[in-house]
Amino acid sequence: MKSHIPFEKSSIANLPSKYGHFKIRAYKEGHQEHLVIFTENFEQQEAPLVRIHSQCLTGDTFGSIKCDCNNQLHKALELIAKKGGLIIYHAQEGRNIGLLNKLNAYALQDQGRNTIEANIELGFAPDQRTYDVVREVFHDFGLTKIRLLTNNPAKVTVVEELDVEIIERIPVIINPNPYNEGYLKTKKECMGHII
Numbered sequence: 012m013k014s015h016i017p018f019e020k021s022s023i024a025n026l027p028s029k030y031g032h033f034k035i036r037a038y039k040e041g042h043q044e045h046l047v048i049f050t051e052n053f054e055q056q057e058a059p060l061v062r063i064h065s066q067c068l069t070g071d072t073f074g075s076i077k078c079d080c081n082n083q084l085h086k087a088l089e090l091i092a093k094k095g096g097l098i099i100y101h102a103q104e105g106r107n108i109g110l111l112n113k114l115n116a117y118a119l120q121d122q123g124r125n126t127i128e129a130n131i132e133l134g135f136a137p138d139q140r141t142y143d144v145v146r147e148v149f150h151d152f153g154l155t156k157i158r159l160l161t162n163n164p165a166k167v168t169v170v171e172e173l174d175v176e177i178i179e180r181i182p183v184i185i186n187p188n189p190y191n192e193g194y195l196k197t198k199k200e201c202m203g204h205i206i
């Protein structure tokens with residue numbers, strides 16, 4: 012999992028938000044720029060809340076309801092603001108196929124493919140994400156025990172491979188709507204998400 016690309020790191024800045032006061036830092040990995048959003052008090056906790064959130068411009072920024080990304084991100088921000096912790100905003104759009112190809116996959120989904128079928132038809136693996144930045148962040152922040160906010164068993168495996176103890180896995184369950192029912196069904200039945 013170790014990256015061959017060195018990370019460039021920003022200074023830590025303040026990020027006041029509607030959920031509370033956070034700190035923010037960027038990690039540049041090649042052409043990708045990831046973010047870490049964290050509360051000042053998280054280091055005082057034995058096992059802070061952590062979410063590895065995969066970037067979703069259509070959901071996170073434009074409020075698309077074809078997925079559950081926006082709701083998961085904002086639920087995590089709200090929880091972390093109250094209880095302390097951090098979010099790794101993982102800049103690998105469309106499970107790391109990029110925005111252009113993600114929209115091509117959306118078009119195929121409009122024709123009836125699920126997310127996995129669309130990625131494969133475009134010549135990609137169902138999930139192309141890599142997690143080198145997670146290792147870097149966990150090392151920088153000295154994380155050894157966490158409470159992980161995720162429904163994705165692959166992210167549990169990523170953390171366990173870093174020899175970080177997961178004290179608790181906290182699900183981030185979002186109520187389905189008519190536009191994302193198929194997407195959530197695919198995540199559950201084909202990708203093993205615990206939802």
